[in-house]
Each structure stands twice: as structure tokens, then as C-alpha cells.
Amino acid sequence: MTLRYLFNIVHDSHDKDAVTREGFDSYQLSPTCSNSEKAEEQKEKKISKLLQKKDVNTLRSMGLGPLGFVNNTLRKDCWYELLKSQVHIDNTIEYMPRVDKHKDEYQVILDAERSFGGIVDQNLKSQLKRLLVELINRILRKYPMLNYYQGYHDIVCVFIMCFSWDVVEEKGLVPENDLLRDKIDMEKLTYCVEAFTLLYLRDFMMNSLDFSFEQLRVISALIKESSPEFYSVFNFDENEPLFAIGSVLTIFAHNLKPIKSGDTNLHKILFQIFDMTISLQSMHLPLIIYKNLLLQNAPEIMKQIEANSDVFENDFDLRHGVIQTVLQQKLCDESLWEEVLQITRHDSATASKKVLKRVRLNKYSTLLNTACGKPGSFKVATIIFYLNEQTKMNERYKKEKYHGVPTKSKAKALVQRLGHFLPSKYNKWSRVSLLIGIVAILYHLRTTRSLSLLLSLRYMVSTKLKDLSHMNINMRLINHIWMDPIRDILKLGHPTR
Amino acid sequence: MSGLRTVSASSANGKSYDSIMKILLIGDSGVGKSCLLVRFVEDKFNPSFITTIGIDFKIKTVDINGKKVKLQLWDTAGQERFRTITTAYYRGAMGIILVYDVTDERTFTNIKQWFKTVNEHANDEAQLLLVGNKSDMDTRVVTADQGEALAKELGIPFIESSAKNDDNVNEIFFTLAKLIQEKIDSNKLVGVGNGKEGNISINSGSGNSSKSNCC
Numbered sequence: 001m002t003l004r005y006l007f008n009i010v011h012d013s014h015d016k017d018a019v020t021r022e023g024f025d026s027y028q029l030s031p032t033c034s035n036s037e038k039a040e041e042q043k044e045k046k047i048s049k050l051l052q053k054k055d056v057n058t059l060r061s062m063g064l065g066p067l068g069f070v071n072n073t074l075r076k077d078c079w080y081e082l083l084k085s086q087v088h089i090d091n092t093i094e095y096m097p098r099v100d101k102h103k104d105e106y107q108v109i110l111d112a113e114r115s116f117g118g119i120v121d122q123n124l125k126s127q128l129k130r131l132l133v134e135l136i137n138r139i140l141r142k143y144p145m146l147n148y149y150q151g152y153h154d155i156v157c158v159f160i161m162c163f164s165w166d167v168v169e170e171k172g173l174v175p176e177n178d179l180l181r182d183k184i185d186m187e188k189l190t191y192c193v194e195a196f197t198l199l200y201l202r203d204f205m206m207n208s209l210d211f212s213f214e215q216l217r218v219i220s221a222l223i224k225e226s227s228p229e230f231y232s233v234f235n236f237d238e239n240e241p242l243f244a245i246g247s248v249l250t251i252f253a254h255n256l257k258p259i260k261s262g263d264t265n266l267h268k269i270l271f272q273i274f275d276m277t278i279s280l281q282s283m284h285l286p287l288i289i290y291k292n293l294l295l296q297n298a299p300e301i302m303k304q305i306e307a308n309s310d311v312f313e314n315d316f317d318l319r320h321g322v323i324q325t326v327l328q329q330k331l332c333d334e335s336l337w338e339e340v341l342q343i344t345r346h347d348s349a350t351a352s353k354k355v356l357k358r359v360r361l362n363k364y365s366t367l368l369n370t371a372c373g374k375p376g377s378f379k380v381a382t383i384i385f386y387l388n389e390q391t392k393m394n395e396r397y398k399k400e401k402y403h404g405v406p407t408k409s410k411a412k413a414l415v416q417r418l419g420h421f422l423p424s425k426y427n428k429w430s431r432v433s434l435l436i437g438i439v440a441i442l443y444h445l446r447t448t449r450s451l452s453l454l455l456s457l458r459y460m461v462s463t464k465l466k467d468l469s470h471m472n473i474n475m476r477l478i479n480h481i482w483m484d485p486i487r488d489i490l491k492l493g494h495p496t497r
Numbered sequence: 498m499s500g501l502r503t504v505s506a507s508s509a510n511g512k513s514y515d516s517i518m519k520i521l522l523i524g525d526s527g528v529g530k531s532c533l534l535v536r537f538v539e540d541k542f543n544p545s546f547i548t549t550i551g552i553d554f555k556i557k558t559v560d561i562n563g564k565k566v567k568l569q570l571w572d573t574a575g576q577e578r579f580r581t582i583t584t585a586y587y588r589g590a591m592g593i594i595l596v597y598d599v600t601d602e603r604t605f606t607n608i609k610q611w612f613k614t615v616n617e618h619a620n621d622e623a624q625l626l627l628v629g630n631k632s633d634m635d636t637r638v639v640t641a642d643q644g645e646a647l648a649k650e651l652g653i654p655f656i657e658s659s660a661k662n663d664d665n666v667n668e669i670f671f672t673l674a675k676l677i678q679e680k681i682d683s684n685k686l687v688g689v690g691n692g693k694e695g696n697i698s699i700n701s702g703s704g705n706s707s708k709s710n711c712c
Contacts, residue, residue: 051710080620107526107576110526111526111548113527114527114547114548117543117547147578149576150526150548150549150550150574150575150576150579151548151550153548154550156547197530207578208578208581209578209579209581209582226606235568242551242552242582242585243551243552245551245582246550246551249550250550251550254547254550257547261563269565311517311567311569312519312569313519313588313589313590314589316585316586316588317569317586317588317589320552320554320586321554321556325554326555392666405522425558
């Protein structure tokens with residue numbers, strides 16, 4: 001049994017109204033195409049031309065449309081060109097000190113051992129597994145501060161499958177001593193995995209799941225925005241959507257990878273989700289897709305929640321149990337997926353500012369810079385700066401958690417909380433200055449007993465917090481931030497005199 | 498959402514059962530938690546079974562002493578970093594299966610750590626069970642006696658199993674369910690479906706529930 005059989009490509013009828021998106025050149029399948037095969041052929045030709053011209057912008061609109069990059073031969077080149085345009089990695093430069101062995105390598109082997117379950121050829125299977133381990137370890141050793149998570153291997157598998165498609169699907173490894181790596185473009189594959197990891201996956205590769213939870217909360221906030229009714233009935237306020245974590249951490253690779261011959265064309269959907277994610281340069285996309293999946297199935301979910309309300313020990317279990325059961329069946333439904341992707345194409349490309357504000361992401365989140373939904377090119381040095389800052393922030397979160405914020409005084413917790421909005425080197429200054437400001441006003445208040453001043457204090461603190469939490473905080477502002485409370489006090493004090 | 502293609506039964510409407518038991522599987526990564534569950538629920542075995550990410554949920558209804566018992570089975574990710582998530586699901590678990598791999602000493606040693614986590618997060622009345630999986634393997638390094646001794650030390654029952662050969666897999670779940678049923682019958686535990694008012698409540702994890710606030 002080959003993957004061709006497992007993955008069994010069938011040409012479906014696709015929506016002929018391909019996507020147009022603001023900011024991209026519009027792409028339309030010709031209305032004269034009477035069948036989808038012709039449309040596919042036409043799109044293939046167009047993509048080939050664009051690849052020759054390295055027209056990245058138009059390629060993006062191709063990736064967003066139905067069929068995405070159509071086939072894996074084109075797809076791997078498209079992914080490479082797009083990712084190369086998003087980050088320039090120079091392999092002669094050592095961006096940070098390497099390690100010979102990363103702490104998570106044992107876990108990588110455990111998970112690789114369980115990968116590629118659908119491949120029957122044992123030689124090929126073991127070579128694919130070895131390649132998986134090699135690619136992951138290379139990243140971990142090169143960027144030792146990244147932490148491996150179960151699910152990262154699913155994402156790397158998607159890249160491996162794309163790049164080794166013709167070997168796996170058609171040619172196979174003949175004779176026996178053929179090496180898989182000699183038959184695939186290792187350089188491009190390595191580049192894609194590295195670029196994708198740095199640009200899109202940093203939030204998931206911290207030392208704890210805190211930043212992953214932030215992304216889950218975006219799903220809740222998106223639902224609140226799109227369907228307040230479902231949001232309130234579903235009670236998202238109280239429950240983080242932990243049930244979504246497998247899908248989010250793997251960009252649906254965990255749900256859609258083929259594991260047995262009965263799996264129809266789900267891999268095609270999976271590749272298209274990656275096409276769209278990379279084309280939009282957006283980690284918002286998987287979250288928006290998840291939101292649309294939930295909303296598409298909202299009536300069924302609500303029905304099941306009602307029917308099973310007495311079956312579960314608590315509401316938390318009830319939601320997880322019902323959603324998993326409902327989506328379990330639905331996620332195998334190709335037509336549902338086509339529908340959801342089509343809705344997503346017409347949805348906004350990123351979560352709104354309101355949504356992001358509600359979630360309070362860490363300020364170096366991939367959702368705010370390298371995969372924020374706007375095409376942009378980043379230097380590795382910049383990404384490493386983000387990574388360093390995120391790592392520090394994550395450590396602070398962890399410490400706060402372990403030492404228990406609730407036991408601390410509220411003021412201390414507030415100041416510490418404030419620290420998260422600022423780059424770490426300004427933390428002490430900003431904390432001290434804010435405290436000076438508050439103490440000064442309190443002192444003034446004691447002497448004048450003015451109520452308006454008390455209100456001013458509240459206003460000052462709240463506007464300051466708002467300013468600081470604004471994601472596009474610029475460096476000049478930060479430089480002077482320690483001065484601001486004092487300035488504010490002078491301003492505030494004046495009219496009361 | 499994980500392990501999406503392995504559902505056994507959708508939640509039943511109406512009462513097609515006498516009681517419900519929430520059961521959790523925990524243990525190190527790769528010891529075969531998901532394989533045990535899939536063997537029990539679907540009678541299948543696939544050594545390259547997919548990794549569990551976060552939490553997986555399955556249901557199977559069994560017959561215990563003439564009563565229809567709906568087993569709610571929660572399968573957890575073994576990797577340390579998911580511990581914050583998985584402990585949120587300990588709440589209200591009536592049975593917890595601690596699994597190790599008889600071919601991997603480390604997973605056996607870590608059982609004590611898992612036991613500690615259980616004591617921190619689960620209900621005191623929860624019935625525990627120690628399982629040494631992969632008993633079919635020639636590469637065994639942990640003997641049955643060692644397993645037995647540890648179980649005795651922890652004061653919990655012990656079973657060796659093989660998901661691959663289907664040895665003792667049903668026994669795990671039936672033994673546990675019977676022990677839980679005995680506890681329910683002696684009024685130590687209150688079944689989920691039997692009385693909402695009497696829900697067991699333990700210190701909650703991250704998700705707060707409105708139902709289990711009786712104690």
C-alpha cells in the first residue's frame with residue numbers, strides 16, 4: 001500500500017470563485033473552465049510561471065485560493081520562496097551558541113517512533129523517522145532555548161511529506177540502499193522547517209504553555225466577537241478552550257494527518273491550511289479556522305451539551321467531552337472543511353485589535369510580529385531578540401505562578417504585571433517611577449484631601465497602563481517612560497493649587 | 498482536540514446506563530496509555546499510534562454486576578509540559594490508572610512522581626490502579642515482582658498487561674470499575690449520573706466549575 005493509495009487524490013469540484021483579498025492581486029479561475037481538472041491545470045501553469053519570476057506577492061494570492069498551491073511539487077517551491085521572503089537565514093552565521101545535545105531529544109525520539117504510521121514500506125518508514133529526528137534536533141541544537149513540544153513533530157512531518165511526496169507516493173526507494181535524503185531537496189526542506197519554526201511557532205516553544213494558552217484565549221475572544229450568543233451560552237469566560245490545544249499546536253496536522261487507509265482527502269485540506277497560513281504569514285489563521293469550525297457546528301454542540309448536561313462531572317468536562325465528540329466526526333467530513341476554509345477566506349485575515357487587547361498577548365508573540373498576518377521580512381537577529389525577550393517573560397510568568405501571585409500584596413502584583421508590558425531592561429525604572437508617582441500623589445492627597453486628585457490618580461494609572469499595553473509601543477516612548485509619572489504629577493498637581 | 502478518528506460512541510441521549518465513572522490514564526510518554534485505551538474501546542492495536550496532545554476523551558459502556566456503567570475515559574499527554582493541562586482534568590475522577598512500561602526503568606521510577614501529582618490534584622477517594630504495560634516484550638527490565646512491591650508500597654492494586662497481545666487489558670478497566678462500584682455502593686463515592694447534588698469536589702485546577710461546589 002503506497003501513500004498514493006492512502007492519500008488517494010481525487011479531483012473534486014471546487015468553488016470556481018477563487019479568492020480575492022485586499023492587498024493581494026486578485027486571482028480568478030477562468031470562468032470558461034468547464035471542469036476542475038482544467039482549472040487545476042491552469043492554476044499549476046500560472047504558479048510555475050510565478051515561481052520562475054519569483055513573484056512572491058501573486059504567489060500569496062494563489063496560496064489563499066481554493067486548491068492552494070495545487071500539488072506538492074509546486075507547493076514545496078512555493079513554501080520555500082514565501083518563507084525565504086519572510087526571513088533571511090544565512091547558514092554561515094551562528095546566531096547563538098549551539099549545543100551538542102538538547103534536553104528534549106529523548107522525547108523527540110519517542111514521538112518520531114510513533115510517526116508515519118500509514119507508511120507500509122519499512123525501509124522508507126524508518127528513513128522518514130530518521131529524517132524527522134534529524135530535522136528537529138538540528139533546530140533544537142541550533143536554537144537551544146527553544147523547547148520541543150509534542151505536536152511540533154506533526155508540523156515537521158507535514159513539511160517532510162510535502163518535500164518527499166514523489167518518493168513516497170510514486171517512485172519509492174529502489175534499490176533497497178537508496179537514501180531518501182539524496183532524493184529530496186534537503187536544503188530547501190531544512191530552510192522551510194527552520195524559517196517556519198522561527199516565524200510561526202515561537203509561542204509554543206517556551207518552557208511552559210502560558211503563551212500557548214494566550215493563543216487559545218484568542219479563540220474565545222474571536223467567538224465573543226462573532227457570536228456573543230454562542231459565547232455566553234457556552235460560557236467561554238470561565239473555561240479556556242483547552243480542548244483546542246492539539247489542533248492549535250499542530251495547525252490541525254494532528255487531526256488531519258492520514259493514519260489509515262480509510263482517510264480520504266484530509267491531507268489535501270491540511271496542505272491547504274499550511275498554504276493559507278504561509279501565504280498570509282499569519283498564525284491568526286489557524287485560530288480563525290478553529291473559531292469557524294466551532295461556529296459552523298454550534299447548533300449541534302449546543303444540542304449535545306443540553307443532552308449530556310448530567311453525564312459529566314463538571315461543566316469543564318462537559319464542554320471538552322461534547323466538543324471532542326462532535327468535532328471528531330465532523331473533522332473527517334471533507335465538505336465541512338471546504339466550507340470552513342471558504343468562510344475563512346472571506347473572514348478577516350487577523351484577529352481584530354479589540355480581540356487582541358482582550359487577550360493581552362505577550363508583546364513579542366508571533367501573533368503581533370513575525371506571523372501577524374501582514375507580509376513582512378525579518379532578520380534572524382530580530383527574531384532572536386523576540387525569542388530572548390519571550391523567554392525572559394515566560395520565566396517571569398512561571399516564577400509568579402509558582403510563588404503564587406495571590407499571596408503577594410496587590411500593589412506588588414500590579415507593578416509586576418505592569419512589568420510584562422515593558423522590555424525587561426526598563427522594568428525597574430518604570431516600576432520605581434510609577435511608585436514614586438503614586439506615593440507623591442498620595443502624599444499630596446493627604447495634605448490637600450482633594451477628591452479630584454484621587455480621581456486623577458486613578459486616571460493616570462489607568463491611562464498609563466493602557467499606553468504601556470499598546471502593542472506598538474515605540475522605543476522613544478519607552479526611553480522617557482520613567483519621566484512620565486513625574487510629569488503627570490506636576491501637571492495634575494498644578495490646577496489644585 | 499486530539500485523536501479525532503478514534504471515537505467509540507457518541508454521548509447517549511436518555512438514560513441508557515445506570516451509572517457513570519470518570520477514569521483517567523496517566524504516566525510517562527510512550528508507556529502505551531493510548532494503546533491500552535484503544536485496545537479496550539475499539540479492540541485495535543497500532544504500535545505507531547498517534548501521540549496524545551493535551552487530552553483525549555472516549556466513552557465505553559460496560560456491564561458491571563448486571564449494571565450498565567458508562568465509563569468516561571480521559572487519556573492524557575505524557576510530556577511534562579502538558580502537566581498543567583492534564584491536572585485540570587483530575588477533578589472528579591473516580592478512578593486513576595497509573596501506567597508504566599516494563600521495558601523502561603525510568604517510567605517505573607517516575608510512578609512515584611505521578612502518585613504524588615495524583616495526591617495533590619485528585620480526590621482522596623479516587624480509586625487508583627498501577628499498570629505495567631508491554632508485558633509481551635522480551636526486553637523487559639522491570640519484573641512483575643517489582644511492580645507488585647511498588648503497588649503494595651503505594652497501597653494500590655496492580656496489573657500487568659499487553660495492549661499488543663490483548664493480555665489483561667479488559668481486566669484493567671473491569672477491576673477498576675468494580676472497585677469504584679464497591680466504593681459507590683458503600684457510599685464513599687457518589688456517581689456522576691446518580692446525583693448532581695452529591696458531586697465529589699476537590700481542589701479545582703484551572704477550569705472552574707459551577708457544579709462541583711458542594712463541599
